[in-house]
Amino acid sequence: MSRIGKIPINIPSGVDVKIDNREISVKGPKGSMSMALVEGVEVKHKESQLSFSPIKEVKNSKALWGLQRTLINNLIIGVTNGFTKHLEINGVGYRAQVKGSDLVLNLGFSHDVNYKIPNGISITAEGQNQLTVSGIDKQKVGQVAAEIRSYRPPEPYKGKGVKYKDEFIVRKEGKKK
Numbered sequence: 001m002s003r004i005g006k007i008p009i010n011i012p013s014g015v016d017v018k019i020d021n022r023e024i025s026v027k028g029p030k031g032s033m034s035m036a037l038v039e040g041v042e043v044k045h046k047e048s049q050l051s052f053s054p055i056k057e058v059k060n061s062k063a064l065w066g067l068q069r070t071l072i073n074n075l076i077i078g079v080t081n082g083f084t085k086h087l088e089i090n091g092v093g094y095r096a097q098v099k100g101s102d103l104v105l106n107l108g109f110s111h112d113v114n115y116k117i118p119n120g121i122s123i124t125a126e127g128q129n130q131l132t133v134s135g136i137d138k139q140k141v142g143q144v145a146a147e148i149r150s151y152r153p154p155e156p157y158k159g160k161g162v163k164y165k166d167e168f169i170v171r172k173e174g175k176k177k
């Protein structure tokens with residue numbers, strides 16, 4: 001039995017959920033999203049709750065039961081509150097700024113790094129070394145934050161680079177004389 005799959009999802013007021021032919025669509029104050037339902041998991045919509053149960057005939061139904069519940073819960077949270085990731089840029093001369101639909105990063109290279117901001121994602125630069133990536137799709141927000149971090153991951157000796165705000169960098173000791 002899935003511990004996560006057994007928990008029903010309460011639908012907040014102002015959120016509209018529709019299930020049509022193995023597809024679920026969620027509409028809320030921040031936007032609307034939809035996704036295909038996996039085979040083997042039955043979704044029941046009663047009043048202001050969604051409940052999930054595996055279908056016995058399908059082989060992977062118990063494995064996908066909790067996954068389906070979590071994905072739909074992320075849709076509902078995304079259209080009501082949204083998701084954010086905070087990034088920090090550490091290093092002398094390292095900075096970021098948003099110009100139109102591009103993010104311009106100075107990360108110690110001989111050239112600036114121009115990152116095209118995808119649709120559905122908003123990036124704000126608070127100061128020159130703080131970035132906030134936000135949107136309604138959890139996967140897309142995480143992917144954009146990971147792509148920005150991949151341009152200059154934090155290095156262990158001085159801690160220079162792009163890191164998540166709550167990330168801890170294990171520092172190494174330098175050379176001994």
